[in-house]
Amino acid sequence: MAGEPVSLPAWQALTEEQSRRWVEVLDHVADALGPGAVSVVIDGGVAHAAVVADRLADRLRASGRPCTRLGDGTPGAEQDSRRADSTPDSVTVADGSGWLARPPTGKWDVVVWLRTPPVGTAANGGRGPGCDIVIDLHDPTWPVIRHLSDRLAPHDRWYLSESRAFFATRAATWDTKFGDDLPAYAAAVTEADLLTGGVVVDIGCGTGRALPALRDAVGPYGIVIGLDLTPQMLTAARGHARRAAAELILGDARNLPFADASVDAVFAAGLLTHLPDPEAGLRELARITRPGGRLVLFHPSGRAALAARHGRPLRPDEPLAETPLRRSTAHTGWHLTVYDDPAHRFFATATRRDA
Missing domain, CATH: 3.40.50 (Rossmann fold)
Known part of the structure; x- marks a missing residue:
């Protein structure tokens, strides 16, 4: 019934x-x-x-x-x-x-x-x-x-x-279900103002929806890498990666396979809320990012809209709430520069502080 x-x-x-x-x-x-x-x-x-x-x-x-x-x-x-x-x-x-x-x-x-x-x-x-x-x-x-x-x-x-x-x-049907989000990803990457010619890594890249926009941002001489924990997601990401001339890597955001201060920017869509320890995750993202490098946190729905969709209340202590995020970024080597959480998206950027 x-x-x-x-x-x-x-x-x-x-x-x-x-x-x-x-x-x-x-x-x-x-x-x-x-x-x-x-x-x-x-x-x-x-x-x-x-x-x-x-x-x-x-x-x-x-x-x-x-x-x-x-x-x-x-x-x-x-x-x-x-x-x-x-x-x-x-x-x-x-x-x-x-x-x-x-x-x-x-x-x-x-x-x-x-x-x-x-x-x-x-x-x-x-x-x-x-x-x-x-x-x-x-x-x-x-x-x-x-x-x-x-x-x-x-x-x-x-x-x-x-x-x-x-x-x-969820990998095989992810783009079918959320394919309309592609313009929102492109807009977020454009607004992040990434370094042309730089190295950018999409951590938790999923099906690779951000990869083409990241390629446009860093230009033909930049390096674009997508990393995800789930093999099925990387399989689904191959089309986007091929169009973006991006490399795909199977890896864990808690223990990234990159040297210290080796990337210019990190893009993370929906990542922090899936990590068991968001502050430890931010610290690992800071480890691989050079001083002055950029962190972009994004979701194509705002926090309130996403909570309503999942049938849960919005809590002030959540990792992406403004006060907790300002505190956790400050504790892990970042300076939060932009925080924007309207209904249609979540968007925040931070700059890697000097060690």
Whole structure:
């Protein structure tokens, strides 16, 4: 029925690749729980929370971890009895807002939030209150972890696989969906006033929509490089790269394959909000940029418009909010020179300070 949430497909309905994706996500969550007794509640995605909780409990048991499953969403005598039967080493897994409000031992150790598409007028695109893990379930066959608290697991345990998983399934249709943004990219690059003949790198280049404009900006004797974490995105970028005479590199924005002070400008569209530590990302961008070089941060939608599209509130502490961005750029070797955030785009530039 239109407007109703899509159910999670049964295991037997998944392809082998989809099953592996589910197992990888569940293993990341299980590994993040740590040893000893842990209580976990899964909320958000009303139609999915019970199934995800069941799958996590099954995965924990399959690995030899004792697990008590508290279900039905609304606590009652039966759940209280099952909770009492848990051992000191058990992981307790519950689902739903009823359990979220009634933790077994004063507070939940881990809160998992399922991010799903808006249903009717209700939006579930943001992050639940006090959550430790966010799992994107816009595609019920392809879960992706979008946030995992530092206190549970370091970024290196989950960021690479989850970022690639998020973008891999979107690469083939990205330009079809967002192709109308090309003029906005060209306008942003023109406004950035990049150095003719310089070296410019598009970090997180995706399908390469900025590459032709970057070539026009630096001219025929400049060097244009596109770097992305996801092989499927670079495959989709080949057409733009060929037209722009640009080189494509598979790489991680957190550990860039460039020497110190080796580029004249960095272009980053939508990058910072995808990094687990935006300030560390800015510091790495500063490392490769020569003193006086340019950083261009861009998105073809303003922050408020993008938040509304994703069904989440706009928060003043977000990495691209003006005060946090001024603070983080100042801390990482940049001087923020332009900040512009109207509805139709986000655009900011910064200059690399002398070391």
